[in-house]
Amino acid sequence: MGPKGHDETRHVPGLPSGGPGGAYRIVAGKDGMRITDLRNTTPITPVNEAKLADFAAWLYMKDKWRAPGDFSIKTDPSSYEKAFQKWAWAQKRLSGLEKSSKNFGKEKKIRFRRLKELVFHNADEAGRDMAKFMP
Numbered sequence: 001m002g003p004k005g006h007d008e009t010r011h012v013p014g015l016p017s018g019g020p021g022g023a024y025r026i027v028a029g030k031d032g033m034r035i036t037d038l039r040n041t042t043p044i045t046p047v048n049e050a051k052l053a054d055f056a057a058w059l060y061m062k063d064k065w066r067a068p069g070d071f072s073i074k075t076d077p078s079s080y081e082k083a084f085q086k087w088a089w090a091q092k093r094l095s096g097l098e099k100s101s102k103n104f105g106k107e108k109k110i111r112f113r114r115l116k117e118l119v120f121h122n123a124d125e126a127g128r129d130m131a132k133f134m135p
Helices: 077-103 106-121 123-133
Strands: 005-012 022-029 032-040
Touching (some): 077 106, 077 123, 106 123
Antiparallel strands (some): 022 032
C-alpha cells in the first residue's frame, strides 16, 4: 500500500472437519479502513428455509465494509529500518540454530520454541536470549 496505509490479506481456513472457509483484505490508512475482496472459498449451502442473505450479507454488500478515520501508523523510517535489521539478524541466527535444535533436550527445545516466538515481538530481547543457545 505504501506510505498511505497498510494492506493485509487474511485467509480464513475451513473448519478441521472441512467446513466453510473464506478470505478478505483489510486496507487501512489516513483515509479510513475498509474490508475488501470478501469471498468464500467453499460453497455456501443454506439449510431448511434459510436464505443466504440471512447469514452471509457480506456476499451482497462487498463494498459497504468501511470505517472513517485515520488508521495510519506513523513511523520513523530510520527506526523501522533499524528494527528490521535486528529482526533479520535474529532470523539468520535462528536458522543456524534450527539445524542443531534436533539435538536439544526437552527443556531446551521448549526454550528454543519460545525464543523463535519472541523474535517476532522483541528482537533485542531475543538476541540476548539467543546467547544461551550458542556453543
